[in-house]
Amino acid sequence: MLNQLNLAIVGHANVGKTSLLRTLTHDSQFGAISNKPGTTRHVEAITFALEQHHKIVFYDTPGLEDSITLYDYIERLNREYPKRDGIDKLNAFLASPEAEHQFEQEAKVIRQLLKSDAAIYVVDVREPILDKYHDELAVLAQADKPILAIFNYTSSSSPYEDDWKKLLSRVGIHSIIRFDAVFPSIEGEVRLYQSLSLLIEPAKAILNQWQTKIEQQRINRNYSAKLLIAEALVDVTAYNEIVKDNLDDSVLLMQDQVRKREQKAINDLISLYQFSVSQETSENMPILQGRFDSDLFNKEALKLMGIHLGTGVVSGAAIGAGIDLAVGGITLGSAALIGATIGGLAQTAKHYGKRIKNKLSGHTKMTIDDAVICFLSLRLIQLKESLNLRGHANNTPIILSKLDESAWKKGKLPKSLQIARAHPNWSTLNHHKIKKHDEQRQEVLVNVANELE
Known part of the structure; x- marks a missing residue:
């Protein structure tokens, strides 16, 4: 032997x-x-x-x-x-x-x-x-x-x-x-x-061990990828900004922060599978429709949806459904991802004008929309599945197929992820000291990873 x-x-x-x-x-x-x-x-x-x-x-x-x-x-x-x-x-x-x-x-x-x-x-x-x-x-x-x-x-x-x-x-x-x-x-x-x-009969034991090893590596890689995605989702879900003035600037800040966080997740996944982070993908993305609750949106996105803001609203912003990440496209390697819009725009700005004005009277807590996080989740899962099946001799760009709109427009977060809304200290995107190794946070990461399939 x-x-x-x-x-x-x-x-x-x-x-x-x-x-x-x-x-x-x-x-x-x-x-x-x-x-x-x-x-x-x-x-x-x-x-x-x-x-x-x-x-x-x-x-x-x-x-x-x-x-x-x-x-x-x-x-x-x-x-x-x-x-x-x-x-x-x-x-x-x-x-x-x-x-x-x-x-x-x-x-x-x-x-x-x-x-x-x-x-x-x-x-x-x-x-x-x-x-x-x-x-x-x-x-x-x-x-x-x-x-x-x-x-x-x-x-x-x-x-x-x-x-x-x-x-x-x-x-x-x-x-x-x-x-x-x-x-x-x-x-x-x-x-x-x-x-x-x-x-090679004498090498049978070695080859059996090798097959067992590469199968275990495949399983471990897939689970590690789900944990990386879960970490990104917790970061984005727990992320918030508390502001009173300069709402437009806060929109841009949050866009930029989440853009960088998604790019980090993309790079981490590609590196985990031992591919080059220079591989790129591009895809057009539709504008999301999110929930209408207590978040901030960009005026340009309102125009895209045919909504015109009246007087009395802070220039360039409205309080509403959340920040939408999906105007434009996604490019692995260049992170051209995020624009802003508002969810629940079947109604008119007039209908919500009073609520918007009331919101502006004090500080506003801005978070990322559920539908956006759902969409982000599906994109990263799709990338993971693509990498699972990709040969390492393949030098062509990583192209992801179109996502089914009905899957992400529903905008429901996994139950295990919803708790992150109440824990801003779980997000690396927030300004205060993060409790990255908090026992409850780690438990949530595992639960989210197990729900991702």
């Missing part, structure tokens, strides 16, 4: 070897990816410790760039020694001067392959069968190592898949799975490790 499983990721240049490793290790920063050939110039290892002192080590190797010339060179080198087997031939090549010069990159691959327990051969299934692939596989087969072939870039159909299966079979490679590194599935990852377990 093995204590350490060494897996060499091999294949031609630009077939997605580093991309595959980014996805399998759930790390978008591993290695370098480029459309230019020869991006990976050295063998790079990434090691994972498991239980019982077991380890699994992935080796990202350079691409085999000149396999036709390499195969001919190895055959010429061993022509006088017909009884040499494949491993002897490869060792003779590694001892030759050309292994340090013309075939330096190929030598790195072969050297690592001979030291590994098995290889994962990555195929760009969109490519037609060329002579270079015949010779490449002939060289790799001489190492006498178990090889699992992975058909990469399978998100779209390819006319060459059957041809690749025939070629691999002719060199003795019968273990083949389809696994797209850019658009992976959890089921595909499970099949990959199950296939390796059958191929």
Whole structure:
């Protein structure tokens, strides 16, 4: 039984070897990816410790760039020694001067392959069968190592898949799975490790441990993401401003504070899933309709809703339903999110004029509207679900689908979150000292996280 499983990721240049490793290790920063050939110039290892002192080590190797010339060179080198087997031939090549010069990159691959327990051969299934692939596989087969072939870039159909299966079979490679590194599935990852377990029987215990570890990591990541969202929601729900004058300025202040808090939640989620925070998304958002109770709204939003304020109202503000975050769009990485409006605008400003004037007689407590927080919650949950399914080799912008308006216009907060309204000292957005580790606050965070699905 093995204590350490060494897996060499091999294949031609630009077939997605580093991309595959980014996805399998759930790390978008591993290695370098480029459309230019020869991006990976050295063998790079990434090691994972498991239980019982077991380890699994992935080796990202350079691409085999000149396999036709390499195969001919190895055959010429061993022509006088017909009884040499494949491993002897490869060792003779590694001892030759050309292994340090013309075939330096190929030598790195072969050297690592001979030291590994098995290889994962990555195929760009969109490519037609060329002579270079015949010779490449002939060289790799001489190492006498178990090889699992992975058909990469399978998100779209390819006319060459059957041809690749025939070629691999002719060199003795019968273990083949389809696994797209850019658009992976959890089921595909499970099949990959199950296939390796059958191929490398002594490594079965290590691979079982590895699968258990990555499944537990997936569960832990998802729960940690829900806690991050819950923390943001508690911050925004408990946030308030007590003002008497300069209501317009207070609107802008609250907008800015909540904008920054959402951006922090976005960045925290992206970092948790080990993606780059430079990934961006954009989506148009409709204007929210919130509750009409005791909050502040911007006059521009009133105009958008067709409401005209009369005299006697503080310029640019009205007391009403809450601050609406959803004018404009959301961009991950730039936080273009928040505008202000008022909720419950089916009525006219005249109907509420007296209530507004009365509110202005003293200090006003401004909070964020329920519907807004509900909308914010759904946006962050949607981002979490997108990251749960996203491959770490995927460099395209994170685009979130449109939300169902009926889901957030109802504007009902989770019951577990409502208590935060009464605890402004739970919010990092407020000016007083926050009780971040308050026992009741921590309990609420857990309860909100459990309600988020």
